[in-house]
Amino acid sequence: MSDLSAPTPEPPPAGGAPAQGWIERVFITRRFFALFNVQVISALGDWVGFFAITSLAASISTQPEAAIALVTTARVAPGIFLAPFIGVIVDRFDRKRIMVVSDVARAGVFLLLPLVQTVPGLIVASFILEMFTLAWSPAKEATVPAVVPADRLTTANSLGLVAAYATMPIAGPIQYVLKVLNDHLAEISVLAFLGLNRELGDTQTLAFYFDAASFLVSALLISRFVYRGLPSTSAAAREARAVEAAAATGDGSPSTFAEAEEAERSSLRGAFDDIREGLQFIGANPIVRGVILGLATGLIGGAMLVPLGPTFARFVIGNANTFPLFITALGLGVATGVVSLTALQKRLPKEQAFPVLVFAGGVSMFFGVSMSTFWLAALGIFGLGACAGAVYVLGFTLLQEHTDDELRGRIFATMLTLVRACVLLALVVGPTLATVFNGFARAATGDQEGVPTASVFGFDLAIPGVRLTLWLAALILCGAGVLASRSMKIGLRSQLRDGLRQAIGPNGEERARGNHPTAIPVAAPDPSLPSEPEAEPTEPPANPPVTGSGPAAEPEPTPDAQEPT
Structure with a gap:
């Protein structure tokens, strides 16, 4: 394990007692507090930029739906093919430089976006933005264990989830306000050099400048606060430190950083070997393998709710306007799951809880x-949102705890690749299956115009294709829990049975055996008191007598007690 697997302790104050201000109580360390602010600012820039680009694509195209689909695909597709190679780069080079360069590059792209007036130009810009985002995200995830104690990783990942997705609801209003402000500033002739008055319909120039500023601030915080004082994370620096340590102990020949860097450049030719090493680690480590399979497979089912939600609200609930309320319920569930997991993190066995929550x-x-x-x-x-929020935090925590620092970039890149691929698969396959199943339902019920309906136990149940598809999606999600459990070599059935026992209490037989936490302990006899004679039983006892804390025992018979007939 690298020396960055544990966070660098911060110096205590002059009094000798560790500082315990509100930052340490809430955000664990000051270094992670800076990283949390970086995540908030970067995520806000990402969401505002995504909304601005899609709005601009819709306004300058005669086919807005197709333009939005192409721009969105350009943000998803690169990760499917290029993330493994980017993971190698994250593990080979200094993560501070990777994150800073990625932020500066994204800021440059947004500064140039006001000059783009075509949909192909927006597609190219989205592709470039996604490439640098793919490098930034694994580097950030691999940095968390270096700035947070191992026993607080669950809290750190919970805060990371809040930073990533809690900014989405406010990004839309910010983008709208920037659009309105852009239209007002466009009337000022002095500001014409900013391109605010460009004739693009619903122009998003000011929003693009806001995004560029957010990424520049993120790069500054990373450079000055997050990584300041931490050793380099590049493979060359790690190798040089290892060689120096070996030379100091007489276990090897001394080397220099330049020689290690040269070895790093030559080893880049073996990028495929590094990718193979990461995949072999995933295959050999049951926890990492189970987490990745559980998250990826579960998203195939869970992500179908996004494209099929409006149709479900319209044809099953009967009101298409309730779909935003379903999204609100999902978001509240995620928040509840994250908060609950954070409160129970010290008493919750992570490996056992992950597949159970997926199921x-x-x-x-x-x-x-x-x-x-x-x-x-x-x-x-x-309930789905509560389980999803807890599973997200647990999955990232388990990957960070069970992966060496030298492999974290490749592991997180692989995980993000599979997640993106499965989400894209769900977005494409979900509506297709709903159409196919709807045809089957109409053929089975004979209803060719309205919503297909079947009678179940005397009740009319609507079975349109969207409901059948979402039932299948739920079964896929349950199957992901079983798959994760088998991969992690954890018995899902026994975990569910134990959880049910703890929830409803023991039955009579279990209480008699005393194998349940609610079994009543028996006080040990006082050795100073004389023991009373016992009546000889007609048959030998089935179990030996138990003293001390254990199962409840029958009262000892007195000499006058009669034998049972």
Whole structure:
């Protein structure tokens, strides 16, 4: 394990006691507090930039739906093919330089975007932005264990989830305000050099400048606060430190950083060997393999809710306007899951809880899409969100705990690649399956115009293609929990059985055996008191007598006690 696997301790104050201000209590360390601010600023820039680019694509194209689809694809597709190579770069070079260069490059792209007036230009810009985002994200995830103690990784990842997705609801209003302000500033002739009055319909020039500024601030915080004082994370620096340590102990010949850097450049020719090494590690480590498979496979089912949600709200609930409320329920569930996991992190076995929560998310989704009233359906979606938020945090924490520092870039890049590929698959396959299943439902029920309906136990149940597809998606999510459990070599059935026992209490037989936490302990006899004679039993006892804390025992018979007949 590299020397960066543990965070660098910050110097205590002059009094000798460690500083425990509000920053340390909430954000663990000051270095992670800086990283959290970087995540918030960078995520806000990402969301505002995404909304601005898609709005601009829709305004300058005669086919806005196709333009938005192409721009969105350019933000998703690169990760499927290039993320493994980018993961090698993250592990080989200094992560501070990678994050700073990525932020500066993204700022440069947004500064040039006001000059773009065509959809192909927006597609190229989106592709370049995604390339640098792919390098920035694994480097950030691999940095967290270096600035946070191992026992606080769950809290750190919970805060990271808040930084990444809590900024999305406010990014839309910010983008709208910037658009309105852009239109007002365009009337000022002195500011004409900024391009605010460019004839592009709904221009987003000011929003692009806001994004560029956010990424520049992020780069400054990374350089001055997050990595300041930390050793380099490049492979050359790690090798040089290892060689110096070996030379100091007499275990090897001394070397220099230049020689190590030259070895790094020559080793870049073996990028495929590095990719193979990362994949072999994933295959050999059951926890890492189970987490990646569980997250990726689960998203195939869970992500189908996004394209099919409006159709479900329209044809099953009967009101298309309830779809935003379902998204709200999902978001509240995610927040609840993250907060609950953070509160229970010290008492929760992470490896055992991960597959159980994935399976529970599938059960909640199946319940929600089986309901035909809004509140019950929203309750199921809320449960799905709670499980999804906890699974996200647990998955990242397990990957950070069970992966060496030298491999974290490749592992997170591989995980993000599979996640993007599965989300893209769900977005494409979900609507297609809904159309196919809807045809089957119409053929089975004979209803060729309205919503297909079947009678179940005397009740009319709507079974349009969208509900059938979401049922399948929920089963896929449950299957992801089983797959993760088998890969991690954890018995999902036993975990569910133990959890049920703890929830409902023991039965009579278990209480008699005393193998449940609620079994009543028996006080040990006082050796100073004389023991009373016992009546000889007619048959030998089935179990030996137990003293001390253990299962509840029958009261000892007195000499006058009669033998049972």
